[in-house]
Amino acid sequence: MNILLRLQLFFQITGHYASYxxxxxxxxxxxxxxxxxxxxxxxxxxxxxxxxxxLRYGPNxxxxxxxLQLIADAIKLVGKESILPKLRDDFAYKTAPYIVxxxxxxxxxxxPYGDFYWIGSLTIxxxxxxxxxxFGAIAMMPIGEILAGxxxxxxxxxxxxxxxxAKDVSFEVPMMLSAIALVMMDSAVNKTPxxxxxxxxxxxxxxxxxxxLGLFVFMVAMIARSSYTPFDLSESDSExxxxxxxxxxxxxxxxxxxxMFGSIFLGSLVISLLYLGGYxxxxxxxxxFIYLLIKGLIMVLISFLIWLSMPRxxxxxxxxxxxxxxxxxxxxxxxxxxxLTLGVIS
Amino acid sequence: MIxxxxxxxxxxxxxxxxxFTVFKHLFKKPITVQYPEEKAYTPPRxxxxxxxxxxxxxxxxxxxxxxxxxxxxxxVVERNNPHNKRNLYPQVNFGTCTVCRNCEEICPTEAxxxxxxxxxxxxxxxxxxxxxxxEKTEEEVKK
Ligand code: SF4
Ligand code: SF4
Numbered sequence: 001m002n003i004l005l006r007l008q009l010f011f012q013i014t015g016h017y018a019s020y021x022x023x024x025x026x027x028x029x030x031x032x033x034x035x036x037x038x039x040x041x042x043x044x045x046x047x048x049x050x051x052x053x054x055l056r057y058g059p060n061x062x063x064x065x066x067x068l069q070l071i072a073d074a075i076k077l078v079g080k081e082s083i084l085p086k087l088r089d090d091f092a093y094k095t096a097p098y099i100v101x102x103x104x105x106x107x108x109x110x111x112p113y114g115d116f117y118w119i120g121s122l123t124i125x126x127x128x129x130x131x132x133x134x135f136g137a138i139a140m141m142p143i144g145e146i147l148a149g150x151x152x153x154x155x156x157x158x159x160x161x162x163x164x165x166a167k168d169v170s171f172e173v174p175m176m177l178s179a180i181a182l183v184m185m186d187s188a189v190n191k192t193p194x195x196x197x198x199x200x201x202x203x204x205x206x207x208x209x210x211x212x213l214g215l216f217v218f219m220v221a222m223i224a225r226s227s228y229t230p231f232d233l234s235e236s237d238s239e240x241x242x243x244x245x246x247x248x249x250x251x252x253x254x255x256x257x258x259x260m261f262g263s264i265f266l267g268s269l270v271i272s273l274l275y276l277g278g279y280x281x282x283x284x285x286x287x288x289f290i291y292l293l294i295k296g297l298i299m300v301l302i303s304f305l306i307w308l309s310m311p312r313x314x315x316x317x318x319x320x321x322x323x324x325x326x327x328x329x330x331x332x333x334x335x336x337x338x339x340l341t342l343g344v345i346s
Numbered sequence: 347m348i349x350x351x352x353x354x355x356x357x358x359x360x361x362x363x364x365x366f367t368v369f370k371h372l373f374k375k376p377i378t379v380q381y382p383e384e385k386a387y388t389p390p391r392x393x394x395x396x397x398x399x400x401x402x403x404x405x406x407x408x409x410x411x412x413x414x415x416x417x418x419x420x421x422v423v424e425r426n427n428p429h430n431k432r433n434l435y436p437q438v439n440f441g442t443c444t445v446c447r448n449c450e451e452i453c454p455t456e457a458x459x460x461x462x463x464x465x466x467x468x469x470x471x472x473x474x475x476x477x478x479x480x481e482k483t484e485e486e487v488k489k
Contacts, residue, residue, distance in 0.1 A: 049372075051376070052371070052372050052376070053368050053369070053371045053372055054371065055371055055374060055375075055376050055377045055378070056376050056377075056378050057376050057378050057380070305365055305368060305369055306365065308368055309361075309364045309365045309367070309368035309369075310361060310364065310365075
């Protein structure tokens with residue numbers, strides 16, 4: 001029993017098609033609320049955690065412990081004037097933030113969230129190939145970034161977008177290869193190895209223990225995808241101002257900002273699904289969602305720790321790192337996964 | 347040419363050490379001083395605002411002459427003071443005063459002196475303190 005079916009039962013008086021229609025709409029609304037709330041919570045957590053690691057207090061003025069600070073900031077961001085550059089490519093300029101944000105939302109939709117007490121399964125979209133769809137969805141985000149960079153008619157924005165795309169290309173390949181290693185292991189036992197939930201269900205021992213190299217590669221690639229330090233090449237403040245989002249202001253910039261924090265959360269959820277056992281745990285048929293959330297949050301905190309303690313890498317070293325170090329490691333990991341799979345079958 | 351041999355390093359160990367160093371800060375107390383509520387430590391020899399004892403001032407204008415920033419200007423204040431026949435008293439501009447304490451050094455009667463008074467910020471259009479204001483504490487001047 002998932003949310004969609006419950007909502008459909010609730011709207012059943014309106015007829016078959018209308019009830020499904022309403023159920024989908026309400027589910028989308030719930031879901032967008034979930035994404036917004038979790039992003040706001042993430043940004044609050046980030047600011048508090050960052051402040052504590054730097055021996056500061058962080059937000060503590062608005063509301064109790066500064067808990068309303070983020071809402072105040074959001075209102076400020078919405079109220080800001082949106083300044084448009086004169087020589088922009090209008091359509092591309094205006095759609096770019098939405099492409100990034102929609103890529104993020106689609107990524108969130110495809111994740112299986114597990115069960116949560118009386119609500120039942122929280123998974124929003126069921127698909128037999130959700131892993132591939134997920135990679136497709138997050139591959140949409142660089143398109144938005146490069147559109148933003150080109151259409152701003154600003155050298156620095158263009159440079160930032162180019163660097164961002166170079167980074168995305170060089171890290172997508174190792175990421176895919178390490179994911180393929182998982183699919184290989186899963187395909188030995190399951191008929192639907194391209195689905196997140198079947199990947200989770202085969203993890204009696206988390207894949208992260210079986211394939212530590214794969215976990216490493218995937219995590220580095222996810223950090224690079226979300227483009228925060230040490231991989232924030234596309235928006236290094238000192239060399240290229242603020243990257244592809246230089247010319248953006250107001251709510252459009254807010255969407256880019258949320259895209260960044262959202263992809264940290266999304267990446268952490270995916271790492272915990274693929275490598276750390278996802279929503280498995282004691283009594284996971286009731287509280288799977290909580291396990292997933294806890295694992296995701298721990299990954300988020302580790303990412304923030306990495307963010308705060310590492311310097312930025314130069315671009316050539318960085319791309320070299322992707323192609324010359326991570327890719328061979330990913331291939332070694334693939335071979336290792338092959339041995340493991342043979343072991344499972346025989 | 348001298349060759350410098352770098353010690354062999356294991357990759358990523360340095361990064362992990364750095365991360366651990368940063369992580370340890372989580373369990374320490376923040377060092378931020380929440381300024382208006384908490385006051386930071388001011389050393390006892392720290393001096394800021396100039397005070398004046400109008401009864402002691404003899405109007406010798408030495409402080410005006412010694413001030414390197416021309417912050418002190420003598421003005422006439424009608425007052426019954428037998429030592430000060432010309433009725434000249436210093437008026438200090440805190441916008442340019444650099445707290446050099448030359449005026450305090452030179453004053454023959456120790457009429458002008460600096461104290462611990464801090465936080466003179468408020469909304470007004472000039473930084474001149476009249477002799478009467480120089481006699482009062484900051485709290486009284488604000489009223
Ligand atoms: S404050 Fe001291 S130095 Fe200045 S005029 Fe008065 S007596 Fe002279
Ligand atoms: S402290 Fe120095 S700068 Fe300030 S009024 Fe006295 S002599 Fe002038």
